[in-house]
Amino acid sequence: MQENLDQEVVLEAQVQTLRAQVEALQGQLDQDRGTRTGPFRGRMHNALLMLSGQEAEEVVEVEERLRAEVEEMEEDLSRQTTLNGFSISSCSAKTVHNSSGGVVLQYLLSGSCSVLIFQVEFCLSEVKGQQSSDRTISQLNIVLDSADCPQLSSFVSGVEQSLDLLLLFRTLRRFSLRSEERRTTFQHFQEKYPSIVSLPGGCRSEVMNLHHPQLPGCALILSWSLEVSVGGAVTPHIHLLTKIPETALQMDRVGAVGGAAESFQSLRRLLGTEAALESLVLALSQ
Structure with a gap:
């Protein structure tokens, strides 16, 4: 890559x-x-x-x-x-230092990966040896313009310290793929079950609401967030929350509502996220 x-x-x-x-x-x-x-x-x-x-x-x-x-x-x-999966919109370089021993170039790179818009600035130093040249990166500065930046801020700070450009681009690619998987899943269910599924923040948000058509005030809330570690691992966290009036909870003698989150996680492990959501939505539509 x-x-x-x-x-x-x-x-x-x-x-x-x-x-x-x-x-x-x-x-x-x-x-x-x-x-x-x-x-x-x-x-x-x-x-x-x-x-x-x-x-x-x-x-x-x-x-x-x-x-x-x-x-x-x-x-x-x-x-x-x-x-x-990357689109480079501009790339410029200027010579900062040039001598018989080596050269230092300052690069400014702008582009995007899916909805992630980035700008990367760094210096590339090349020291010429007798048989080969040694290249090193310094003064790395990264700017991300996206609503998902808070989840990437710690990771970006770590990359600026480690000067690992390969890790940066690999992680942006992984994060974009995970974000796109969430977006397509949310959009699919919202279009297929518009009377049950709603997306308060749009297809790219972290929350999907599920409502029973005949039970106003009762809702199941799917939270789908992405965690990015300093090492570049992208981990999805998918949880089901309940929003049920107190009177309805008192009538739930068998604990069906209270056990909904645990049952959903069991379905996810057996069937996968999309199939588990399908089963949940079908149960609400009955």
């Missing part, structure tokens, strides 16, 4: 570089056909050298070739995004 993510970051940077080259080329064409190639290097430098005195057909050929490279890299980036 780390290799795929590295490829995605590199592709995003290359796509943005080529886009900038195409725009700069077009701007140079609009201004003149001179030989002002000084600020450009690589493909852009060669392209502008060609433009100085060449025919319009060759100019168009250069521009089309650059655009084709952009499209090819965008396709590669799209495949990497589908594979990893």
